[in-house]
Amino acid sequence: MTGGRLHPFTLLAIAGALPALAWILPAPRGGAATAAVLTAAPFWLFLLLLHDVPTTIAIGLRITTMVASFVWLVAALQPARLVEAMVAAGWSASVAYLLAATLSAVPVLKARARRIVDAQRCRGLSPRGGIAARLRALRALALPLVLSALHEVDERALALETRGLVPGIRRTPLAPPPDPAVEQAARWALLLACLFALFRRFL
């Protein structure tokens, strides 16, 4: 059984800490919990289709843990605070810009894609029929979207230059989130715990 080589006290500590944290930490709000369940549910269905029950439970629990942790992260993390924290930690402002700009550009382009679909339908484009017809429709819908997005690159470059986001120049964060020593120690402890588990598992 996995974990059998660990010291009995370690086993007791892990078994005690996990349920304790599950009860002590605030329960997820409805939206995040629903999102986690809806994201993880199809995996369980497909796992059951492809594997036996023990394998389904083993892989399904791992995937559910992965999904739940990221859904919680997205619900709790404010992109603006992340950018400030990255700049304060000495990361290049360009890296922070890449994440923040992509996060804000995706909904804008998706909305534009829906408008293009509606506009092309008004002009008589049918996205139905055989594969060749659908591929032609795909080209007629995707091309305006991609070209219009590429034409924005110059505007964005000009805006970045105006704001002084030139590579190699350090910026000063306006309101960096406080980073207490306890949280820093906790982060290192988590990283070391993962490395230790990896070492014990494979070596």
Add this chain to the structure above:
Amino acid sequence: MSIRLLALIPVAAAISLALSAVVDAVALPLFLDTTGTILATALAGPTVGVATGVVTSAVNTLRNPTFWPFVVVQIIVALYAWVAARAGLFRSFRTAVPAGLGLGVIASVTSTPISYLVFGCTTTGGIALTTALGKALGLPPLGACFFGSFVSDFGDKAVTFALVTSVLHALPRRTAARFPWALRAIGAA
């Protein structure tokens, strides 16, 4: 890296993620989630392409964390697209589509071990169903997993290469000339 190339990365990553709305409209079994990576590489070279692939995976991960392990596939796609751009394979559909089919094979070979070991081959509904079909055909588990990935990636990457070729040829020459690799990718330089 120049400011223009820096500004290209989030735009290209957002293109990859926003094309799902177009794919939904035509109801084809495609992802097109590497379009931005291939386009950025063909326009601006491997560094911008790899950065676009990594940013695409990172942002996609916030929507669905199962995408993160596949960041390796995005990097390989960018490197392959760079080789294709250097060879001018985006000059026509006749050269781009076979190059896309080749990428489909490489992408499925790369994604199969990740999908098999981490997710038990259940990354998306379509892949899970084709994997189940492979299993029903008597393939071993890893073979069925490769079959699922191959069926989805083979056509997807060919269509993606064709779409990027269309975009590169539709770009005005003056706009294309502002990006270091665009003209070479379409065989015009």
